[in-house]
Amino acid sequence: MSFGNHKTMYIQDDESLQSAIFRSIVLSGEDSFENVVGDNGNWLHRPKVSGRGGDFFQNIDFLKLVELARRSGGAQPTEGRFGTFSSLANELFDTFIERDNCSSVEKGTLKVGYCEQCIQESIKNLGFGYLKSEWINWKTDKLCLKHQTPLHYIASNSRKKTVKAIAKALSGDFSIEVWRGRKGYIENYPFHLNFEQPLKLRKTEVCYLPCAKQDLYCWLSKNIGRFNRNNKLRKSLWFKNFSSYTFLSDETLEFMCDAIEQNEVDGIADFIYSYLEETSCEYGKKGRFLFQYNAYKSKFQSCSKCTLYSADEICPKFAIIQVGDAGKQYIAAPAHFCGVVLQAF
Structure with missing residues (x-):
């Protein structure tokens, strides 16, 4: 099973925050996923790093962390000339800096979806699989934007089952229980997440x-x-x-x-x-x-x-x-x- 280099984790430009945190936990050798997968088997929409997995994010440029969180629906840069970045930094701190007793009790609200062809291409070209941020955006209409094929959603109601299924899928093994289509997808969906493109955060702003x-x-x-x-x-x-x-x-x-x-x-x-x-x-x-x-x-x-x-x-x-x-x-x-x-x- 390969999720990337064990010394350096390469985050892809279209990877979701949930996927990056999941891979960091696996690469760190830990097995605690409660801060990224809810006990109901769905992604948390506000995941947090945990344990040694957080070390992979410490040397990543601030602007890249903003983009990673932003494309997954969070960390929207304040727009306009009167916006400062204090609240944005607070949100990133809560996400990427582990705190004592920070285990989440939040129910997962994002279905774990994937495209088999995309993961296969990623393993072939990069040596590891990852999950794209577009797959948690309800506006994609449950289709892979690249291949225009229906996404597969992991059929699970428990964290343990979902974690095992994600690990299999990212390694190229798709012998897992899935479902397709719109049924049940938007139940409890956090519609406040903003996937619209904000003004790009610039160092010279x-x-x-x-x-x-x-x-x-x-x-x-x-x-x-x-x-x-x-x-x-x-x-x-x-x-x-x-x-x-x-x-x-x-x-x-x-x-x-x-x-x-x-x-x-x-x-x-x-x-x-x-x-x-x-x-x-x-x-x-x-x-x-x-x-x-x-x-x-x-x-x-x-x-x-x-x-x-x-x-x-x-x-x-x-x-x-x-x-x-x-x-x-x-x-x-x-x-x-x-x-x-x-x-x-």
């Missing part, structure tokens, strides 16, 4: 830290008259209703920035030059999965003294701009004349 939103509102307030003299911007509801907002969501700010970039020469560039500075943010836990991303922060805020700072992350996972005083206790006080308050959650 620059996001805006929450402190920049306060400056952005001040800049918009100072320049709203000029924007309303622009015919295209004046017709936009985002600018027309600016004075009536009680708070500005990330989506609203995103729309306004996009509109300015499209219709005002050097509009956003002027804001960045006047109010922001670029910085490099680091994120890691216990010395593992340390990665960097570029971000714009306020020139008027010192991160080492920021009242929004916490020991676990550079800044809050998200924040909203609250205009005026709604009688609440705010974590950060207004820093500019416009009266904007940054409220953290």
Whole structure:
């Protein structure tokens, strides 16, 4: 039975997270599969590494881990200029760093499917078999996208039986009990999993830290008259209703920035030059999965003294701009004349 090299595990570009973790357990010589296969014999949709199998993932580039988790329905990169990667890193930490007493009690919700031809080709070309991420995506209509043949699903209601069947299938032995078709496939399926292609996470991507939103509102307030003299911007509801907002969501700010970039020469560039500075943010836990991303922060805020700072992350996972005083206790006080308050959650 071959699942890859016992010193190095090669994860394929279309492999599922569940398959990679399963193979890592086998290659490590362990036999504990409760963090990848549920006690009902189905894949867990949030699997976790376990034991020595986790060692295979420690030297893999952060972006490759994101892609591995993403194509299996998880770890969706935060999109837009106001998204930071703290929550994404937390999810990866929970998946790839084993914790004490981390055995899952979750019922499996993903049927274990495979294409015999794909596995045979993989064994022939690579020396080992693996399971593709597309085989856990209900939108593939239970067909192999390459061969356009119905997928085989392991007929099992127990972890032990499923593990044995997966091991046989990945070694090229298909003498196992299977079923085909749609019946029962979507029962308890986790439809919140997102298999749509998000914006690709790039090392050069620059996001805006929450402190920049306060400056952005001040800049918009100072320049709203000029924007309303622009015919295209004046017709936009985002600018027309600016004075009536009680708070500005990330989506609203995103729309306004996009509109300015499209219709005002050097509009956003002027804001960045006047109010922001670029910085490099680091994120890691216990010395593992340390990665960097570029971000714009306020020139008027010192991160080492920021009242929004916490020991676990550079800044809050998200924040909203609250205009005026709604009688609440705010974590950060207004820093500019416009009266904007940054409220953290």
